[in-house]
Amino acid sequence: MTGLSTNLIHADDSKNRVSDIVTPINVSTTFRYDDDPSLLRAADEGFEEQEFVYSREKHPNQVKLEVIFDEILNGHSVAYSSGLAAFYGLITHFNPKQVAVGPCYHGCLNILNIHTRNFGLKQFSYSEEDLDKLQPGDLIHIETPLNPYGTSKSIKYFADKAHSKGALLSVDSTFAPVPLQDPFKFGADIVMHSATKYFGGHSDLLAGVLVVKSFEIKEKLVEDRMHLGSNIANLESYLLLRSLRSYELRINKQSENVAKIVKFLSDNKKNFKILKDLTHSSLQTEDFVKKQLPNGFGPVFSIFVESKEIAKQLPSRLKYFHHATSLGGVESLVEWRALSDPHIDQTLLRFSIGVEDPNDLINDLDQALSSFN
């Protein structure tokens, strides 16, 4: 089997159209029809589609991206204009009548709420009682590791629950992409990622991807995507291709960094008066966690501090963490999460760890937290 880093750099070689080593930026939204009139067929005469016609349907760098995603995500992938566009594609295609959903990215919940408003979609919790109500064709959606805490849920547990009712399990794996976690190995039916985060990795593009196990379903998702107008854009495709080349180096460094930082904070918790708690998969003791994340933990964790006022002040005392939302980029970020999530504990700060020297990040956290002692 070809390794992850080789696939990231070479899986799309067969789709090269020019001899350039770096795939060119391709901005054309439309492509010339055949010059030979005898080859032209009207749509109702069994029009034989040429590869590229209009970029809402398909364009060269999106095809290259999907070839790479197919290899590295172990399924049939469909690229979208954002993570939320991917989730919207999922809900539109599978069209469940009932969804079991718990805490997860609020944008995904907002999409479910639109479906509840427009079509009467029923939403349940993850309680045993609620999961028992699921019917064939329904959906369980989980996010693991979970935003903003960075903690894990057992994919296998939810896969077994869904399948015992003839329902499907979708997993938002944004917080621990390959090689950290492969939800298909634990029974997921659909995997989604906000590729804006780790795959993009430079905080300069929006993209999403859905992965399914069947080519027939991929084809249907692609058809819906064309009608919904949610294909990944030309320029973003170029940026994402560029990013994927170095993805493995970044995610492994980010994962190594977070393990060191969380260990430092956990070992020294008592030394920081304002640090009340911290959450991350590496601190969980359940057996499934290490099995699900065999190659390292996701680079996001959260801390709880003494008060809302301190949570507001801490970001400005850090030198190497930009105070901003989002995650997954090469630069470390901190966010007083109450700024973007109306339902969150206002003493929580979320950290997204980048690829800086971990000792610098640790020293920075040490001085900022100690400054309140």
Ligand SMILES: Cc1ncc(COP(=O)(O)O)c(C=O)c1O
């Ligand atoms: C876990 C998770 N899923 C989905 C999304 C939505 O992705 P996008 O911003 O690319 O639409 C986000 C965005 O922060 C996220 O954190």
